[in-house]
Amino acid sequence: MIYFLAVGHRTVQFPCRVPPVFVPGMVLMTFTSRLGFAFSCPIGAHRLAAYKASDREERYDMRKATVSRKTAETTIEVTIDLDGTGAYDNKTGVGFFDHMLDQLARHSLIDMTVRCDGDLHIDDHHTVEDVGIALGQALTEALGDKRGIRRYGDCHLTMDDTLVRAALDLSARPFLVWNVEIPTQKIGTFDTELVREFFQAFSAHGGITLHVDRLNGFNSHHIAEAAFKAVARAMRDAVEPDPRKADAIPSTKGML
Numbered sequence: 001m002i003y004f005l006a007v008g009h010r011t012v013q014f015p016c017r018v019p020p021v022f023v024p025g026m027v028l029m030t031f032t033s034r035l036g037f038a039f040s041c042p043i044g045a046h047r048l049a050a051y052k053a054s055d056r057e058e059r060y061d062m063r064k065a066t067v068s069r070k071t072a073e074t075t076i077e078v079t080i081d082l083d084g085t086g087a088y089d090n091k092t093g094v095g096f097f098d099h100m101l102d103q104l105a106r107h108s109l110i111d112m113t114v115r116c117d118g119d120l121h122i123d124d125h126h127t128v129e130d131v132g133i134a135l136g137q138a139l140t141e142a143l144g145d146k147r148g149i150r151r152y153g154d155c156h157l158t159m160d161d162t163l164v165r166a167a168l169d170l171s172a173r174p175f176l177v178w179n180v181e182i183p184t185q186k187i188g189t190f191d192t193e194l195v196r197e198f199f200q201a202f203s204a205h206g207g208i209t210l211h212v213d214r215l216n217g218f219n220s221h222h223i224a225e226a227a228f229k230a231v232a233r234a235m236r237d238a239v240e241p242d243p244r245k246a247d248a249i250p251s252t253k254g255m256l
């Protein structure tokens with residue numbers, strides 16, 4: 001039986017023989033069917049609920065997450081649904097970045113809502129980086145134990161003069177390889193170096209091994225946009241259910 005635990009905004013899922021037991025003092029104990037020993041983990045103090053999902057459809061219903069993140073530099077709320085239709089509503093105060101986030105949602109078919117109130121009087125850096133962090137955290141939460149997903153994705157994405165390749169693994173081993181030279185320092189008022197900053201944060205907090213290469217292209221807008229679209233298409237492949245292995249975690253280790 002699969003049980004889900006909702007702890008604040010976090011959702012944890014794992015197989016266990018009996019319903020989880022809630023022990024006062026913020027420690028959760030249960031017995032896993034696979035490992036057969038007592039398992040405990042510290043949990044937050046608030047809003048604790050457990051329920052079971054009897055079939056795969058209910059499990060996939062859970063592939064959503066909301067992350068709120070507040071620092072002295074940014075206040076962010078993001079919501080994603082991995083089983084969406086690519087619907088988006090992204091407002092960060094940075095027009096070009098909103099345009100890129102819209103591409104990420106539309107071409108991954110991950111529903112995405114982003115709100116960010118950042119210190120744009122300094123520059124766009126904290127806003128872009130911190131949205132990447134929050135989206136990566138939301139991805140990690142929404143994926144749960146990654147049971148039944150394809151795990152890998154890749155895409156060659158063309159856009160006029162531009163050809164970008166993205167290949168990724170939802171490995172929980174963050175690593176960004178970024179070979180995307182953007183010829184101008186700015187796209188409008190947007191600093192083009194922030195494209196890499198976004199994917200650095202997103203891959204680090206989403207647990208993604210991510211390689212992105214510009215293979216062709218001379219127009220900065222096209223190169224940046226093709227990078228977001230290529231990653232989006234690769235993400236779509238990687239997060240989608242694999243019907244041939246619906247109940248397995250896609251690793252010979254048994255966990256990701």
Ligand SMILES: [Mn+2]
Nearest residue numbers: 099221222225
């Ligand atoms: Mn565009």
